[in-house]
Amino acid sequence: MDAVLDTSAERFTPASERAEALFQEHLFEVHRRADIMFAILMAVQWVFGVVLSLVVSPWAWEGKVRSVHVHVYAAVILGGLLSGLPIAMVMRRPGWVANRYVIAVSQMLWSALLIHLTGGRIETHFHVFVSLAFLSFYRDWRVLVPATIVVAADHLIRGLLWPESVYGILFPEWWRFLEHAFWVLFEDIVLVFACLNGAAELRAATERRAQVEILSEIDRTKTEELATALEALEKSQEARMRTEKLAAVGQLAASVGHELRNPLAAVRNAATYVQRRVTDPRFAGQPASADPKVAEFMQLMLRELDASSKIIADLLDFARERKPAMNPCPLHPLVQEALTVIPQIGVRVVNEVPEDLPVPSLDKDQFRQILVNLIQNGMEAASGKPDAQVIVRAEGGGGRAPWVIRIIDNGTGMPREVLEKIFQPLYTTKVKGTGLGLAVVWNVVHAHKATIEAKSEEGKGSQFIIALPAAAGAAAAE
């Protein structure tokens, strides 16, 4: 079995390896989704930026002339560049590592642009914080680094060179930059933790999934291998049974052939004798009837032919496992009927089956056959004893009680080793005999869902006990 069924886990991909693969797969999916989200956001921001520049910026801090201000061009062209590059990259290769860094930078530059377009309104500064939060969707803290650098650089440089553009006033306090930087760093710290936590959770989840997957893979493989092994076993068993059956058939043929040859040889000799007695010119004038041997041999031929028929009938009984045709059949007359077909050999047979016994349901022909076989065996075992007899008894059958039928002889009995084998086909202790009689009995008894048991005591006799289940009488119960 070991050779066939290897259930050790070594054959399977290790869980850690599978978990890593799953983790990478999930992470990529996270990146891809974030990429797409940002691509859409970029497009929306661009439209928003253009609208904003058209509606707000002309009045914000230079709003004396309503005209297409340079800010509108800035929004259209700069915004277009800021959004166009990441969108193009995401469309070309969603999930790619470079995307998120480009997106981080773009997003921060968008913040700068929006801040500039609104003239440093505090609301647009929130854009920075929201963008950082969005970037943390990548669950990759490294993305926050370029974003932070960009936002810091922007604030620092523009704060120095063009403070209006950042803070909306010409002379901001010196700590303005530090205030902004503090808040950005604070958010960064929170987001880095969030990213690390998110990644760790994802890893834990994928590890669990990998375990489950591998376990179920082992299970499935095990089940498949078991099924294969079972199938192979069934096949080999079938083949062995066929071989055994063929061997049994061969043995049966040899045994039956041998049994038939002896009566055939005798018949042939007898026929030859009668023929010669009739045709040989030496016996001209002497009628064949004057030779007592002629009549004797005719008788002998009939007897031997009957014996041959019996052997063939046994064989057919054995070969034909007919399903019993169950009919109500009283036992006393059945035993009586069996007795009429058994040749007398000087052994008394007593039918002690009560005539008023409840009537079981059984196959009359088959059951008579097994009674004949069992009674005949008993008679042969007892023959030669001065008080040789076979008794047939039956009891039970009322209500739920099974019928118990006993065939008891006071013959030679059987030793244990014989008793163990008597129901096997071809097993025989007789010099003449095919070893089929009790095998037929066994088959018939089991076809009736009944049981048979043999008890024996050497020198004292044997008894065969058939127990016919109460259900067998159901059809007959009135």
Place this chain on the structure above:
Amino acid sequence: MRILLVDDEKSLLLTLAANLELDGFDVTTAESGQHALDLFETSHFDLVLSDIRMPGMNGVELFRAIRAKRPDFPVILMTAFALEGMVKDAIAEGVFTVLPKPFDVSHVVSALTTALKAPVVLVVDGETDAASAVELLHGAGVRAMHGTGADQVLAEVRGGRVDVCVVDLELSATSAPDLIDRIKKEDPTIAQIAIAGHDVAAVMRRAAASGVFLCLQKPVTAESLVEAVAKARARSRATATAR
């Protein structure tokens, strides 16, 4: 001629005995090997014809017991089994022949008649080989003699004691197929066994065509030679009785 017929099958015993009596044999019957051995020790018989499969002492055991007392005594066995180990042993030990059941009465009669004549197997061969073949047969308790030269062989055949001829197809002096034909002409009831060398397919075919009973290929073992002789003796000899 007194025959002791042994079989546990009463029907066969009765009918075969009756037939043999019609043929003029004096038949005594026994239903067991032990009974037969008792009779053998107390009365005179010329031949024992016994079944092999019997309860108690079987036919082969009976044959051995008889051989132990009278090494030359002819015993014929009968069996309903085509081939069994016991048959092989019996043949190797020199039982005259084994007859398969059921058989024709005339077949038994011809086997009995031949056996009662205490026939001899004539081995025709180059000097040394022939001697060893004769020894092989003797070793198995089969009467055998050695013939050299066509004239001596034919003289023996004419003598009437020979029932089987074993002819080596590689004879140097005489042409073997010729000799086979001449023996057959002299006595058609003689069974001829040809022994072929290594490259004699054509000669073998010629021999088979001229009615050789069996061809053996060299090297011939004692077992196969003795078995061939027993088979030749068991063959139906309608021609022999018709003579």
